[in-house]
Amino acid sequence: MAWRTPPRHYGPWEQIASHLAEGLVARGVDVTLFATLDSRTAGKLDGVCPHGYAEDPALDGRVWEALHVAHALARSAEFDLVHSHLDWLPLAFAAHVRAPMVTTVHGFSDPRILPAYRRAASAYVSISDADRSPELDYVATVYHGIDLEALPFSAAGGEDLVTLGRIHPDKGTAAAIEIARMAGRRLAICGIVQDERYFAEQVLPHVDGDAVSYLGPVGPSRRAEVLGSAAALLHPIAFDEPFGLAVVESMACGTPVVTYPRGAMPEIVDEAVTGFLVDGPATAAAAVDRAAGLDRAACRAMASRRFSTARMVTDYLAVYERILG
Amino acid sequence: MAWRTPPRHYGPWEQIASHLAEGLVARGVDVTLFATLDSRTAGKLDGVCPHGYAEDPALDGRVWEALHVAHALARSAEFDLVHSHLDWLPLAFAAHVRAPMVTTVHGFSDPRILPAYRRAASAYVSISDADRSPELDYVATVYHGIDLEALPFSAAGGEDLVTLGRIHPDKGTAAAIEIARMAGRRLAICGIVQDERYFAEQVLPHVDGDAVSYLGPVGPSRRAEVLGSAAALLHPIAFDEPFGLAVVESMACGTPVVTYPRGAMPEIVDEAVTGFLVDGPATAAAAVDRAAGLDRAACRAMASRRFSTARMVTDYLAVYERILG
Numbered sequence: 001m002a003w004r005t006p007p008r009h010y011g012p013w014e015q016i017a018s019h020l021a022e023g024l025v026a027r028g029v030d031v032t033l034f035a036t037l038d039s040r041t042a043g044k045l046d047g048v049c050p051h052g053y054a055e056d057p058a059l060d061g062r063v064w065e066a067l068h069v070a071h072a073l074a075r076s077a078e079f080d081l082v083h084s085h086l087d088w089l090p091l092a093f094a095a096h097v098r099a100p101m102v103t104t105v106h107g108f109s110d111p112r113i114l115p116a117y118r119r120a121a122s123a124y125v126s127i128s129d130a131d132r133s134p135e136l137d138y139v140a141t142v143y144h145g146i147d148l149e150a151l152p153f154s155a156a157g158g159e160d161l162v163t164l165g166r167i168h169p170d171k172g173t174a175a176a177i178e179i180a181r182m183a184g185r186r187l188a189i190c191g192i193v194q195d196e197r198y199f200a201e202q203v204l205p206h207v208d209g210d211a212v213s214y215l216g217p218v219g220p221s222r223r224a225e226v227l228g229s230a231a232a233l234l235h236p237i238a239f240d241e242p243f244g245l246a247v248v249e250s251m252a253c254g255t256p257v258v259t260y261p262r263g264a265m266p267e268i269v270d271e272a273v274t275g276f277l278v279d280g281p282a283t284a285a286a287a288v289d290r291a292a293g294l295d296r297a298a299c300r301a302m303a304s305r306r307f308s309t310a311r312m313v314t315d316y317l318a319v320y321e322r323i324l325g
Numbered sequence: 326m327a328w329r330t331p332p333r334h335y336g337p338w339e340q341i342a343s344h345l346a347e348g349l350v351a352r353g354v355d356v357t358l359f360a361t362l363d364s365r366t367a368g369k370l371d372g373v374c375p376h377g378y379a380e381d382p383a384l385d386g387r388v389w390e391a392l393h394v395a396h397a398l399a400r401s402a403e404f405d406l407v408h409s410h411l412d413w414l415p416l417a418f419a420a421h422v423r424a425p426m427v428t429t430v431h432g433f434s435d436p437r438i439l440p441a442y443r444r445a446a447s448a449y450v451s452i453s454d455a456d457r458s459p460e461l462d463y464v465a466t467v468y469h470g471i472d473l474e475a476l477p478f479s480a481a482g483g484e485d486l487v488t489l490g491r492i493h494p495d496k497g498t499a500a501a502i503e504i505a506r507m508a509g510r511r512l513a514i515c516g517i518v519q520d521e522r523y524f525a526e527q528v529l530p531h532v533d534g535d536a537v538s539y540l541g542p543v544g545p546s547r548r549a550e551v552l553g554s555a556a557a558l559l560h561p562i563a564f565d566e567p568f569g570l571a572v573v574e575s576m577a578c579g580t581p582v583v584t585y586p587r588g589a590m591p592e593i594v595d596e597a598v599t600g601f602l603v604d605g606p607a608t609a610a611a612a613v614d615r616a617a618g619l620d621r622a623a624c625r626a627m628a629s630r631r632f633s634t635a636r637m638v639t640d641y642l643a644v645y646e647r648i649l650g
Contacts, residue, residue: 064440
């Protein structure tokens with residue numbers, strides 16, 4: 001709802017909802033995608049919000065999310081199953097959903113949203129084992145899937161480093177700059193600016209267009225080129241990342257990852273195959289050459305095996321069957 | 326939902342909902358009050374939220390409002406009519422309310438909430454003619470009613486001035502300080518601090534406990550004493566006040582008002598009977614002596630006639646009859 005489905009530049013929840021919807025349609029499932037009305041799907045599109053509220057300051061996100069959820073509720077009896085990717089608001093109204101409901105928990109923004117989850121008649125899917133709340137029961141963990149065709153293998157890679165994610169202290173953009181400097185390699189920074197002060201104070205002063213470049217959000221169309229031409233992705237997170245879509249996208253292009261063992265990273269990264277888990281900037285810098293020396297084809301192969309949209313669609317179909325059977 | 330019903334200190338929406346609910350119960354209406362679970366009513370109380378989210382930082386107001394609205398929706402078919410005082414969220418879900426619905430619009434926090442109002446199957450009541458949106462149809466304007474017994478007439482009044490409202494630029498607390506200084510009278514400031522920076526920079530430096538005092542929120546139990554012992558209430562608002570409960574409470578105690586002709590003020594204040602409408606701090610200061618010279622009994626009488634809870638209850642019963650008949 002914040003962004004169009006699929007998103008133009010940024011919007012991981014919308015990206016996954018899109019991959020899943022299109023994948024289900026391709027398998028012959030009758031899918032109605034409730035999303036912003038400028039969204040694109042091979043299924044049926046419905047909704048009330050003209051476009052993403054994060055893309056139009058005239059829209060109050062709270063109001064449009066509520067109108068959207070109310071509209072989907074009103075149609076819920078028409079479906080065999082409702083699959084929500086929309087956080088806690090549909091859960092607060094779960095008693096009014098007239099079909100079995102499953103919710104993919106894309107992350108907990110705040111522990112104070114948990115009361116909506118605890119009371120709701122919804123099955124839950126976690127996006128990593130690490131992101132599970134001990135207060136909830138889950139039917140499955142389903143790792144995100146990506147569009148492997150849109151992220152082709154790049155055998156050559158390159159010498160430079162890349163980091164991709166919201167520019168925010170959580171994502172460790174400043175740490176990536178430090179690591180690249182210590183590793184003696186150039187760094188390309190990609191992502192939307194979520195924390196403007198952090199960007200202005202800790203990132204921009206280092207951007208010189210040579211050692212450190214800022215490439216902007218780098219939407220789906222440019223992502224393969226940027227990720228595929230790097231030696232390694234730096235992902236020195238300062239929070240418990242629930243999944244880490246950029247990490248998997250990088251692997252798919254053949255570019256291994258150097259990250260910290262927080263959140264989902266130990267589940268996502270296969271040590272010495274798709275990257276390295278290290279414990280700080282110095283060890284990260286030391287791991288860069290090792291990461292750059294990994295077999296890029298093996299990295300791609302592992303990403304293809306574990307994080308394809310096809311695998312995600314199969315996993316969700318199994319979840320649906322379990323709920324409906 | 327932000328506060329208990331009735332509120333302990335501040336909470337005008339909850340105060341009106343409480344006066345109305347208790348007044349309806351007194352007339353024999355079967356009332357279920359959906360409010361925080363620590364609320365008090367002679368009717369039936371229901372809800373899900375243990376206490377007001379503004380009174381407990383562990384509660385996320387968005388989440389608990391949604392849970393509250395979902396709960397009330399689930400019971401809506403049991404009632405002849407649902408009367409909402411809860412802003413736009415119930416309106417977004419109005420299609421799921423299984424009874425005729427009327428909404429008292431206590432104020433528009435932002436024009437971006439209007440889409441929820443425009444689409445909803447609810448009748449609307451405005452709290453002043455001034456607060457009507459040209460985009461909506463209204464069944465009536467019902468002015469707020471107050472508890473006249475809790476705000477007894479004070480024949481004597483006093484020499485000092487008082488201002489009561491959220492400490493916020495909208496309410497003109499700093500202008501009240503300036504007016505009192507020009508009028509050569511002491512000022513008592515009452516109200517919750519809503520804008521802490523404004524309070525620190527524009528109010529606190531003037532508080533000396535003599536010329537200017539800050540008395541804190543001044544809840545219902547102390548309000549009559551503070552308002553009744555003043556010569557006049559200063560209400561130099563910098564926004565279009567939708568109603569102005571403190572203005573009416575002051576009149577009820579016999580204390581006239583000096584205010585600006587913005588929002589509902591020209592409707593609420595009877596010029597030269599319950600106060601004066603002036604066009605700035607200098608004319609306000611000049612009007613203070615005239616206001617202090619008004620007939621306090623006539624001020625009380627006008628407030629009793631126009632702004633009693635009994636009158637408000639009668640008005641709302643007429644609204645309900647119109648909707649149901």
